[in-house]
Amino acid sequence: MFYPLLFFIVLHGIFLTCAYTGWSNLNSTPRKTIEYEDNHVIMFKEEGIWNYSTMLIREDLGLLVLGAREAVYALDINDISVAKSKVLWKVTEEKQKECTSKGKHPDIDCHNYVRMLHQMNSSMMYVCGTNAFSPTCDYITYSDGQLKLEGKLEDGRGKCPFDPFQRSSSVIVDEDLYSATSFNFLGSDPVLLRTSPITLRTMLRSFNEPSFVYMDVVPESEDSPEGDDDKVYMFFSENAVEYDFYNKLVVSRVARVCKGDIGGQRTLQRKWTSFLKARLDCSVPEPSLPYVIQDVFHVRHEKWRKSVFYAVFTSQSRSTDQSSAVCAFNVTDISEVFSRGKFKTEVTVEMSDVKWVTYNGDIPVPRPGACINNAARSLGIKGTLDLPDKTLQFIRDRPLMDDAVRPITGKPLLLKRGPLLTRLVVEVVTASDGQSYPVMFVGTENGYVQKAVNYDGEIHVIEEVKLFQNSEPIDILRLYQNQLYAGSASGVVQMPVSNCSRYSSCLDCVLARDPYCAWDVTTLRCSRLPTSPEDPKGNLIQSLKDGDATQCPTSATVEPKIRTLILGNNVMLLCRADSNLAQVNWNFAGKPLPYSNRKYTIYSDGILIYNASANDAGLYTCTSVEQAKGKQYTQTLAIYDLCDRFPVVVTDKIKTTLGILTESYTTSSGLHKTEKPPSYATNQSSESKWVVMQVALALISVMVACLLIWNVYMGHISPFMCCGRQPIKSHRNLPEREYMRTGSDAVDTKQPMVRLCVTTNSTIEATSFHRNTSNGDTSTNNHISKYITDESEI
Incomplete structure (x- = not known):
């Protein structure tokens, strides 16, 4: 009985682990987060x-x-x-x-x-x-x-x-306007319209409550052995007609028309004879409803067959756990579905509504929806007015393709939980290794822009920058000559595609894997990579695919910061890593700090020592460890020498007062030393891991409980009790900017080389800190108690 159940538990755990791995490999955390105050x-x-x-x-x-x-x-x-x-x-x-x-x-x-x-x-x-x-x-x-x-x-x-x-979309092609929007006040007549000497539009049944997203032309007539025509592609979402659901299901679509289309002679007069549409697939590893397309960017290539459409999709689930994805589609894959794929057709089923199924009958010649090419011309068909009624009637009744368009990699390039993605633009950048890499700039609904790069299928999110103070959605993005323009409801922002000065060291610069930036060994700073081949590249260090920072020179020794320990006081030692992906470690007197000790609380900005005693004096070292392609890079960020130079005689009465002050501190800050602060907002991978672990833990707990009850009932084991362990505070799940300053001492984490010593004669300070996140800003409030200079004042 025990072994089959154990095998089932292990097998289920493996399945959950694989599902989580499939998601986590795609779901990336930005390496840097630039807040509004620092975006410049x-x-x-x-x-x-x-x-x-x-x-x-x-x-x-x-x-x-x-x-x-x-x-x-x-x-x-x-x-x-x-x-x-x-x-x-x-x-x-x-x-x-x-x-x-x-x-x-x-x-x-x-x-x-x-x-x-x-x-x-x-x-x-x-x-x-x-x-x-x-x-x-x-x-x-x-x-x-x-x-x-x-x-x-x-x-x-x-x-x-x-x-x-x-939503609407439009494009100018040879001075003709192609537009997709509603034709009436009520919005019940959506059309794809071409305004030209011969105006064309779609039929009333071509769309089902659509939301138009993007439109552009692809010059498929260039170097075409079939003598094909240029095509206008349109991306949108609509309510699906091919699926049976009790409520409306939204799906993403791509449609196309031929530039030379002028309508039919008798059938489809002044209507598109080449209109076809197909489903776009951007499937995520976990089961979910189809993701809905929100924006598209066309990365054009000199050879149109190598052109790529990048698209943003968002989940349509009503759950609180919202997620987004970015998928890329080849033009040739889209064209293949339209030119060689099967069609869907309507059938009437007894005791049911009309259903859409795969059409397996004969297909007329010329192929319905195809542009006029050499094969059609050989049959005497010079234009769409010459198309036979059989072809036109077929395309009028069956504009939907059976096959779906799959993304290039078969899966999303990028997955993101939390605030939804809204818009994107893509720039192809040539790095120092001579290769070109697509860099995506993706806007979010809370005013951020994420910069991500595709390294042969591996998506690395370089940074996220908050552009708008009020956390409003980004409605439009444009790129021009290394400048990014973002528009929202309240204003427009211009920012460079890269700010290399944000990388403070060679290690930080190389591990950023930013194709725009490289470490200049001569000037000892992270500089913009020359954009022109004629520009001298100098002695630069850049490793994009591997993130190999072993070429970086040895960094200078970090000088200790001397801090004075005041008995009974709470001490904050500040230290923050350069990267969201780095693990911060603390050592005390050469040994790892015991995180399980209730005397300490680890924050993303430092460590808080409660009720300092003489035993807390010594050397504290803060280091960061960041992994890149299996290699670990360790960097010393700060060293503190906490010394007891001016001991204070603390009587029992003062100790009692200190206990009251400390209790007041923890109450006012809302963070008791036994409580965990809120999780760090940008650690998306930790959140997704926690969700999976919760599910796995719940399933395993139920199974183990059943097993234990059976064993007790059969008398195999005797009843027993288990004691839970005190949860351990993890500095990876703590607020980003929560810190405390003691007295007049303000430590600058940007300058770990500065020697600082604070001395206070026979004074006792009680401090507290508070993080205000009501509007997304981080602020620090110091509540400093009255100095106790005489025991009689207690």
Whole structure:
């Protein structure tokens, strides 16, 4: 009885371990976290203007054209804080009243939100706005340093959304506008529209409550032996029709149309004859509902077959444990599904609704949904007007493909728990080894941008930077010449793609594995890698794939900081690692500090010693250990010499008072020395591990309990009791910036070489610390008790 049950327990543990390993290999923690106070970015915002969510980079004019609510700006592309021009585009009073009368909010919905900006030619731009739920478009020019609306108003239906918060997408191809949005006020008529001399649109049944995300053209006619046509690809999500669920299930899609499509002769007149759509798959290791696409970035290549679409997906589960993923798709894989995959078709099942199943019948020639190519021309079909009705009727009834498009690696490149990812851009960077690596900049819903790089399938998250103080979602991201531009509801931020000065040492610089940065042995600093092949590279150390820092010179010896120990006081020794991935260790008198001892509490910023005594005097050493590709790198961060130079005679009465003060300290700070502070927010891998361990522990506990009850019942063993152990405080699960300063002593962890000695004659200090996280800021409040200079005062 015992052995089969034991085997089942072990087998179940192995399964859970494998499931966790599959997730943890993808789920990465940013190596560095840069808070808002330290981001050193350039910001633009104007009082009373909101929703900076539309951008157009005019490289020829040196401008970032920015669309917001009822305003368009021309900003200096090198310094967006400089606004060169501004033009207001407000709704009329009549339009606002009309919007309000239709039940829309006058202060939110009934404004003109600029949702589209495109360059038509060197002198003209095309701009569209919601115009109080009456979408309108106009032309805008920039001359003599001034923006000007031309006043050539056009109907914006099908080009710009009615609802300012509804997703839409558009692209200009050969001066024709391709747009995907709603065609009516209610949002019940979504369309893919081409505005051109021959206007085309999709049929009413082409979409099922979609959310349009992205659109771009791929020049597939170049070097095509089949004489193929260019194609416009569109990414969106919609309610699935192919699955049977008791409620709506959202799936991600990619669709395409041919640039040369002009509709059918009799069937599908002024409708797309080449519209096809397929499901996008971005599956995560753990069972879940399909992830929903949120944003796409097209990494173009000189040879279009090597182009890649990167996409952000988020979970649609309503659980509190939200997660996001980034997947990459090859253009050729998408094209293969459309050109060679099977179709889905509707069938009527008895006592049931219509179902979508795989179509196994004959497929007409030319193939439905295909562009006009050499094979079609050989049959006398010169354009879509010549397509036979059989082909057109087939594509009209069966636009959905049976096969799904799989990501390049078969799995997500990046997985993240916590605040959801919103937008992304990708830049291909050439490093010192001559190889090119894709670097992803991914925005989050709480105002951060994460920078991650793909090293042959291994995703390394270099850093995360908080761009906006109010933790608001990032609505748009753009890249231009080593500058990143991010827009949100309250403003726009410009930041360099890399700030190498953040890496303080050679070890920190190399282990960052940042393709933009390398350690300069000559200048002894982390510098930006030269971008031009002609620039001298000098003597640089960079190891991206391996993170090999063995070439770094030996660091200077860390001088001890001398601290005076005051008997009965609480002492805080500050020490913080350069990396979130580093493990901080403390040694006392040459031996590892006993973390299980209730006398100490370990924080991410240091160690707190309670009720110091003469036995606590000695040498404290703080080191960090960081792993990279199986190698461990140890660095001494700080050394403290805690000395009892001025002993204080402490009577029983003073000891009693000290106990009261210490109790008051722990109560006011909200962190009793036997309690664990909140977990470190950025340690996502620890959180996911804890969830898995909880599940495993619960299952094993139930099984072991059943086994024990059976053995007691059979008389194999006698009843016994177990005692739980005191939980151990782990410094990896502690607040990031929680520290205490004693008296006037303020230790700077950035300068561990400075010798510091604090002396106090016959004085006793009681201090407390508190971390305020109500608005995301970290602050320290010191409550210093009255100095006790006479025993009679007690």
